[in-house]
Amino acid sequence: MFSWMGRVGLMFCLVGLVAACNADGDAPLTDDHQEPTSCTSDEDCDSGLCLADAQVCAATCEDTCDGDLACTEGLCLPADYCDEGFGPGCAPTTCEPGCHADATCNLEATGGPSCACNPGFEGDGLDCTIVETNPCLTDNGGCGDPELVQCDAMEGGEDGELVAECTTINPCLEDNGGCGDAAFFACTHTAVGEAECSAIDPCLSENGGCGDAEFFQCDAMEEGESGRLIAECSVIDPCLSENGGCGVPEYFQCDAIEDIESGGLLAECSAIDPCLSDNGGCGVPEYFQCDAMEEAESGRLLAECSAIDPCLTDNGGCGAAEYFQCDAIEDAEGGHLVAECSAIDPCLTDNGGCGDPALVQCDAIEDAEGGHLVAECITINPCLSDNGGCGAPEFFTCTNTEVGVGECADVDLCADDNGGCGDPALHRCVLRSGELPLCRLAIETCTYDYEAPLLHDVFVTNDVPNQNFNREFLTANPSGYVFDFSSGLYPFVQRGIHMSLLQFDLSALPSNATIHDAAFYFYAFDNVREGGVVDVQLPYTESPLDLASITWLDARSLSYYPLLNSVSFDVISPGEVVETAFSSSRLNRVAEEGKERGELTLALGSFDATARFFSSEHPEQAYHPRLELQVQACFEQVNPAQESAMVSAFFSDRVFEESVELFANSLGGDEFYLRFDFSGVPANAQIVDVRLTLHPRTVWEESNLMLDALTEPWEPGVVTYNTRPASTGVPLDTATLANGSREVVEMESDALFAHVLERFEAGQTVDLRVSALQGDTAFHGSEALNTALRPRLTVVYE
Incomplete structure (x- = not known):
């Protein structure tokens, strides 16, 4: 690792400021050199020189320095160092103090720049003398007039002697120096024997003939092959220089206009309208207006912006001002004004001319053509006049649901x-708009089972003659018998004669209905002593009995019809329940008679048996006494088609005489007609149901059939497609048959029922049309071999 001192030494090695460096920081410095000293000025250094770039003192030396440093006047300096002419890098760039007039300075000479005498001269370059053998000294070396030709002594002769070299001093004096036509090219003498050629600029003389230089510009243009310059004239646009003196170009415009006298251009100044560019920065011209206003001091035009009120033009596009109001509102995003249109409400003035607002409301409604609002006067409660226009009040109601609105509805006459x-279990009420409702059979067949409601069931006894018993059971007990049922289901001690009475309601049966079968059911329980017979009798009274208050005293005073039926009982085991049912022609007869009275009362008694039966108070309804009747409420009349005919669009003039098959085809336009009469229905009958039956023979694809009524007469064996009768086109009923179906078609809609009833009451036949909305179906016709498959209209009547 380098020590701190080693790092400093390395830095000086890198900048080349010390004579010797040792990369090892631990190696000692040489004795000949001092350790580098940092400095900021020469005074800080013993050597007297501070190297400013490295901020260290220069080392001293005697002859040489280590590395790339040079020893210059006792200091180790970089080879390129030069400061104010001092340093190895300060070599001279010229010969100083200067060379002789007949000498040349050689800057690349070894050892630096030095002077050398010219050929024909000799000396040290600072002092040169003519060589005596110079041929130019005599008669200008034979070159001629020395003012025109220069003689130079050049080496090149034999034995190294000098020879004369002649050079024309100014070549331009002869033949324009070879430059060409002097009218177009100039020859310039640049040195002895040297000349430069240049094209003459014609614009330098009288502006090239272009005219007054104030108004016209001359440009020298080079001619293609010759290279000469020719003058090209153009009018000077005064506006191109300092905007023609008009002022700042941003605010003033300079237009160059022709001067009549000179033919040149003069500057015409005008203030620039800022509104002409980008609408003066005011925004979209559609929404903002820019007005150019003159500034008092400068005279320039400034843009004054204002939002355009769209309502001022054509009422903002809202429409006629009589009907529409335009309001200018600020757009939230653009900040401009947009037109907000609103229709003027005519009702705000004088109730729109409708009159008293307490009776008549004015509503502003949109005019279908103009789109504006017009006053619509509405009676507040229209139902007060003429039932609101709904129709006869016995069939229609008018309800004032809101101001000016009367809501019409059919009166529900069925409710x-x-x-x-x-x-309602027998007849369904069918509503008809604007007409009395129709009564239609609500059961599937004319004969139905009917369970008569049990009004009362009580028992009386001579043991307690002044009251009746409405208990969970009924009982019969002969005279003199006492039986204790204390341990039975319903504890009771029977003494003396006991009789039970039951009253059934027959008032709901139609007056024209016929009772075919009657059956009376009751359920015995507990022990019946040792068996015996219970008699069912019919009390005879002119008016219905009040069983709610009847007593033994009342019951014993009545007369009874002879025995209707008798029921034998065996001993009943404890917990056992025995169902007892009986019917007879005598019971049928008294039930039919009871229908006229609206009730049937039966009495149960016995001369030899003690028996108990569940009453309607018993919690298990299945064990209550009941009277079941089979009632015939109506009659059915099956009417085969009296007449039938078929027509086809494919055979529009053909008469189809046979009616074995009848076709309904949507593509072929096949349809058929059926006629039914009411000859089998009694004249005073009330029709309560109808049903049209058709038997398909072949269904080729899914077919949708429609049944409607014919409105014109037709004759079988005559009618064709072209002469076919008109029809209502309003479906009485529809049917859908699947492909290949043989399912019998039954049509029995309310619309068909109403139509048949209307025709019957008018004494007219029923004429129907069957057509196909889709598909192709063949039906058995009115002459089908199997009569059961022929079209038929079943009429149910009472």
């Missing part, structure tokens, strides 16, 4: 009492 159609 009250099922629209007068009776039991």
Whole structure:
């Protein structure tokens, strides 16, 4: 490692300031040299010289220095050091104090610059004399007039003698020095025997003939091959120099205009309008206006910016000022003014001319053509006049939902009492807009099962003659018998005669319905002594009994129809329940009679048996007594098509006489017509349902069928596609058949029902059209061999 002192020594080695360096910091310095001393001025150094660049003192020496240093006047200095003429790097660059007039200074001579006498002269260069053998000394060496030709004695003769060399002193004096036509080229004598040629600038004389130099500029242009200069004249633009004296170019414009007298250009000054460039920096010209205003002191024009009010032009594009208001508002991003258009509300003035605002509201609505607002006068509650235009109030309601709005709706005539159609389980009320509703059968068949509601079920006894018992059970007990049921399901001690009475509600049955079968069910439990017979009887009264208050005294005063049926019982085991059901023609008859009264009351008693039955108070409904009836509410009349016909667009003039098959084809324009009459329906019948049945024979692709009504007469065997009758085009029903389907098509919509009912009440036939909206289907026709497959219209009536 280098010591600190070694590092300093190494630095001096690098800059070449010491005679000898030792890279080993531990090696001793030589005795001949002192350790370098730092300095800032010559006074700091024993040697008297401070090397300013390295800031160290120069070492002293006698003859030589180590390394690249040179010993100069006792100091070791770098070879290129020179300061104020002192140092090895200060070699002279000229011969001083100077050479003889007939000598030349040789700067590259060994040992530095030195003087040498010219040929023909001899000496040390500082003092030169003519050599006596110089041929030029006699008659100018034969060169001629010495004022025109110079003779130089040059070595080159025999035995080294000098010979005369003649040189024309000024070659320009003869033939223009070979420069060419003196009118265009100048010859300049530069030295003895030397000349320079140059083209003469024609512009230096009378401005090259261009005219007054104040207005015209002459430019010397070199001619191609000859190289001579010719004058090219141009008018001087005064504006190119100091803006023609107009002032600062940023604010004033100089325009060069022709001077009539001289033909030159004169400067015409004008203030620059800053608004003509980039709108004076005001912004987009569409939004900002720039006005040039003269500055009082300088006379220059300055830009004054202002936002353009778009509303001042064409009402800002908003439209007619009578209908639209334009407001200039500042744009949030651009800072410019933009037009904000708003339609003028005519209702703000005098209620828009609508009148009393308490009765009539003025609404500003957009005009369809102009887009402006116009006053629309609206009666606040239109329902107060003519039911709001909704129609007859018995069929339509008008509700004032908001100012000027009367909302029309159909009166739901079906909501009250099922629209007068009776039991909703049997008849469905069909709403019709603007007309009375229709009553349509709500059951699938005319015969249905009906369970009559149980109104009351009680028992009475002579043991307690002044009250009845509404308990979880009913009972029958003969006279003189006592039976203790204290350990049974419902504890009770029976003494004396016990009779049970049950009353069923038949008021919901249609008056024209017929009861075909009646069955009475009840469920016995607990022990029935030793078996016996329970009689079912019908109490006879002119008016329905009030079983809620009947007593034994009331019951014993009644008359009873003969035995309707008797039920035998065996002994019933504890916990066992026995279902008992009976029906008979006599029960059917009294049920039909009870239908007229709206109720049927039955009495249970016995002369030899003690029995108990579950009542309607028992928690298990399945064991309640019930009366089941089979009721026929209506009749069905199946009407085959009286007439049928088919037409085809492909055969527009053809009459299809056979009706074995009927086609509906959307592509071929095939359609067929059906006619039905009501000859089998009683004149006083009430139609409650209809159903059109069609049997497909072949379905070639998925088909969508439409059924609508014909509105013109037609005759089978005559009608063609060209003479086909018109139809409503309004679907009475639709159907979709899958490809290859044989599924029977049943059409039974409310629209079809309403149409058939209308035609029946008018005493007219039903004429229908079947067409295909999509696909191709063949149906069995009215002359199909299998009559069950022919089109038919089933009419259900009461």
